[in-house]
Amino acid sequence: MTGRVQLASAALVLLALFPHPQNEKKLERKLRNLEHHFEVQKNPVGRAKALAEMMTKEIDVAAAQILHGDAKQGIARLQHYCQLAQQVHNELLATGRKAVHKPAGYMQLQMATRNSLTRLRDLIFMMPIGQQEPVEIVREQIDNLNDQLLEELFPPPSPSKPKDQKKKEKEHKRSRGG
Helix, strand or coil, X not given: XXXXXXXXXXXXXXXXXXXXXXXHHHHHHHHHXXXXXXXXXXXXXXXXXHHHHHHHHXXXXXXXXXXXXXXXXXXXXXXXXXXXXXXXXXXXXXXXXXXXXXXXXXXXXXXXXXXXXXXXXXXXXXXXXHHCHHHHHHHHHHHHHHHHHHHHHCCCXXXXXXXXXXXXXXXXXXXXXX
C-alpha cells in the first residue's frame, strides 16, 4: 500500500512541475514575447541566449499540451524546439568562435539543454508507454547536443609529450641553429 502512496505522491509532484491549462495561456503569451526577442536577434550569441531563456517555457507548454490531450501539437512543438536548438548551435559554430575561449552563447545553450533533459525525462515518466517514443527521440537529440556542447566547452586535454621527446626536440633545434 505504501508503494502506491509513494507513486501517487511522485505523480502529483511531477504534475505540479507543468502548467495547468488555466496558466498555459499566460505562459504562451510570455513565450510569444520570448520568441519575438529570439527572432529579432541577428547575432548567433544573442540568438543562443534568447533560445536558452525560451527553452524551459517551450517544454512546459509542450508538456501541458501533451498531458492535457493535445499530444500531436505538443510533440510538434518539442520537435520544432529541438530543431531550433540544433540550428542555433550550427550558427554558433559557423562564427568560428571557439567555445573554450569565448563561451558566450555556448554556455547558455548547454545549461538550457541540460535543464531540458531533466524536464523531458520527467515528461516521459508521466506519459503512457505507447506515446513516449517521439518525446524520447527528442530527448536523445537534445542529449547528443548537450554532449557536443560540453565537449566544445571542455575539450579533453591534448596528450603531453614525454620529457625525453621534449628534450630531443630542443637539442635538435639547437643543433640546427634555431
